[in-house]
Amino acid sequence: MAEQLKHVYDKAFIAKLCDLLEKQTTFDSQAFTLSVFNRDWESFELKQRMYHITQQLNKFISGDYQQQLEVLIPVSTQFGGFEAMFFPDFVEQYGLDDYAASILALEHFTKYSSSEFAVRPFIEKYPCKMMLQMKAWTQSEDHHVRRLASEGCRPRLPWAKALPAFKQNPSIILPILEALKNDPSEYVRKSVANNLNDISKDNPDVVINIAWQWKGKTTETDWIIKHACRSLLKQAQPDIMSLYGYQPPNHIEIIDFDCTKQIEFEGNFSFSFQLSTNQKSMGLCRLEFALYFMKKNNKQTKKIFKISESNIQQSTKFISKTFSFITRSTRRYYAGQHSLGIIVNGFEKRKLHFILGKKKLAKN
Numbered sequence: 001m002a003e004q005l006k007h008v009y010d011k012a013f014i015a016k017l018c019d020l021l022e023k024q025t026t027f028d029s030q031a032f033t034l035s036v037f038n039r040d041w042e043s044f045e046l047k048q049r050m051y052h053i054t055q056q057l058n059k060f061i062s063g064d065y066q067q068q069l070e071v072l073i074p075v076s077t078q079f080g081g082f083e084a085m086f087f088p089d090f091v092e093q094y095g096l097d098d099y100a101a102s103i104l105a106l107e108h109f110t111k112y113s114s115s116e117f118a119v120r121p122f123i124e125k126y127p128c129k130m131m132l133q134m135k136a137w138t139q140s141e142d143h144h145v146r147r148l149a150s151e152g153c154r155p156r157l158p159w160a161k162a163l164p165a166f167k168q169n170p171s172i173i174l175p176i177l178e179a180l181k182n183d184p185s186e187y188v189r190k191s192v193a194n195n196l197n198d199i200s201k202d203n204p205d206v207v208i209n210i211a212w213q214w215k216g217k218t219t220e221t222d223w224i225i226k227h228a229c230r231s232l233l234k235q236a237q238p239d240i241m242s243l244y245g246y247q248p249p250n251h252i253e254i255i256d257f258d259c260t261k262q263i264e265f266e267g268n269f270s271f272s273f274q275l276s277t278n279q280k281s282m283g284l285c286r287l288e289f290a291l292y293f294m295k296k297n298n299k300q301t302k303k304i305f306k307i308s309e310s311n312i313q314q315s316t317k318f319i320s321k322t323f324s325f326i327t328r329s330t331r332r333y334y335a336g337q338h339s340l341g342i343i344v345n346g347f348e349k350r351k352l353h354f355i356l357g358k359k360k361l362a363k364n
Contacts, residue, residue, distance in 0.1 A: 006046040008083045009053065011037070020075045025061060032060045047159075054089045065094055066101050073105065076112050084113035092118035099126060103133055107140075110148045117160050119152035127165065131172050138176055143185035149176050150191040156198040167202045174206075182220045189224055196228030204232060208239045215243060233286065234304045236346025245284050249344040251277045252285070257350050259340055265359040266327060272320035273342055273350070275312070282312040285344060289321065292339035294356065300339065325356060335359070 014036055018029035035056045044052060061068045068090075076087045088109040095102035102122065106115040123130045137149035151157065153173050155166040166173055173195065180192050200207040211229055214221040232240040252275055259271035271289070275282060287307035292300040307319060325333050335358040341348045 005082060006044070006049050009036075009049050013083070014053075016078075017075070020078055021061070021071065024071045024075060025063075028060060032056055035059065050086045050089055051093075053086045054093055057086070057090060058094055065098055068094075069101060069105050073108055076109055080112050082113065084109075085117070087113060088115040088118035091115070092121055096121055096125060099129070106148075107137070107145055111142055111144045114144070114151070115148055116151040116154075116157060119148065120157070120160055120163065123153060123163060124165075127172075131176075135176055135179065138179040143183070143188055146180060146183060146185065147188045147191045150180055150188065150195050154191075154195045154198045156201060170199045170203055170206060173199070174210075177210075181214065181224060182218055189220055190227070193224045193227035196224070197231055200228065200231050204237060207232065208237070211240065211243055233346075234288070234306075236343075241346055244286075246286050246345040247283070249282075249285070249347055249349070251279050252282055252344055252349070253277070254342050254344075254350040257342065257352060259352050259354055262355045262357065263325060264357045265333070265335065266325055267357075269323045269325060269354065270320070271323075271340055271352075272318070275317045275319065275344070277315050279315065281314060282317065284311050285309070286346070287319065288343040290339075290341035290343055290348065291323065292341070294334045294336035294338050296334055298336065304343065 011033075014033055015029075018027065018032060021027040021032075022029060036053060041049070041052070057072070058068065061071050063071075072087055072090060076084060079087070088106055091102045091105045091109065095105065099122070106119055106122075109115050109118075119130075119134075123134075131153070134149045134153055137145050140146050140149075153163065153166060153176065154160075155163050155170060155173075157163075177192050177195060180188055183189050183192070196207050196210065207228060211225040214225050216222065226244075229237075229240050229243075233244070255274050255276050257271075257273040260269050263269050275285070275287075286309045288304050289307060290302050290304050292302050295301050305323075307321065327333060333356060335356050337353055338356055339351055339353050341351045343349070
């Protein structure tokens with residue numbers, strides 16, 4: 001994903017940026033372009049390219065920080081999505097000592113991309129003042145700004161530096177999430193759920209209490225807490241399993257369990273099994289499979305994947321799945337013995353082993 005995204009910063013993109021900057025100020029587009037596409041450019045990954053563009057903007061846009069913002073703010077409206085995140089990054093890199101101007105800029109830039117990363121150094125430097133601002137943003141008419149109120153203070157935001165103080169004590173975040181729990185925007189509510197899921201990894205009791213308080217209040221809060229409790233459900237946390245009605249599957253057996261015994265490197269792995277009970281129906285079932293991946297140190301690490309959640313009315317049910325072992329940027333696979341477990345309502349009922357072959361060397 002990051003590999004594909006980094007190519008958005010091509011010559012056409014920079015040419016568009018230069019054209020817009022020239023309309024706002026005296027700007028040397030040719031020198032800027034040469035400075036962006038320097039000899040190190042091809043080796044830069046996505047974030048490195050973004051930071052590099054930010055640094056060149058600071059170098060080539062004349063004036064002090066506030067004057068530079070006056071140039072960048074109107075230009076930013078012509079860009080959107082992840083590709084435009086160098087605008088809030090400019091604030092992060094050069095505006096930390098100018099709180100007032102930077103907060104207005106971050107609020108503006110997030111409407112077109114996202115200031116979720118850039119806001120975090122401000123939270124660390126100005127914790128009380130910044131969290132009051134985040135609470136104020138929950139009342140914004142713009143759903144991007146309301147999302148920033150939650151997304152920016154996630155304790156474990158992916159691709160960002162964690163916020164240790166909030167991992168230790170998330171209480172200052174909770175009024176923000178409370179204010180957004182019935183937000184009309186799904187985009188905002190998803191951020192609330194993800195923030196709570198972050199909190200659950202360090203303070204599970206906080207999220208368990210919220211889940212019991214919010215469940216059944218509205219359709220919006222029911223969706224939020226189900227998404228927020230996904231890590232706790234994978235852990236089969238007893239209070240959360242009880243909240244959703246999942247009982248120990250003592251009456252359920254796994255039969256006809258089979259899997260691919262040996263697969264080639266980057267091949268597909270298939271498995272199947274049948275659920276069976278001596279009762280009329282199996283009832284409410286959360287089905288998952290666990291893969292125990294062999295790591296570089298010859299030890300296994302466990303990863304749980306969801307199959308389904310349903311109220312199974314019959315006494316038997318056949319399940320088959322396929323998993324791809326193609327190497328991804330987020331996961332690397334190692335040859336050796338791996339294992340597969342089948343989980344019903346948090347209980348691992350059966351386990352099998354299989355072998356992932358070694359990577360084949362390319363022939364000359």
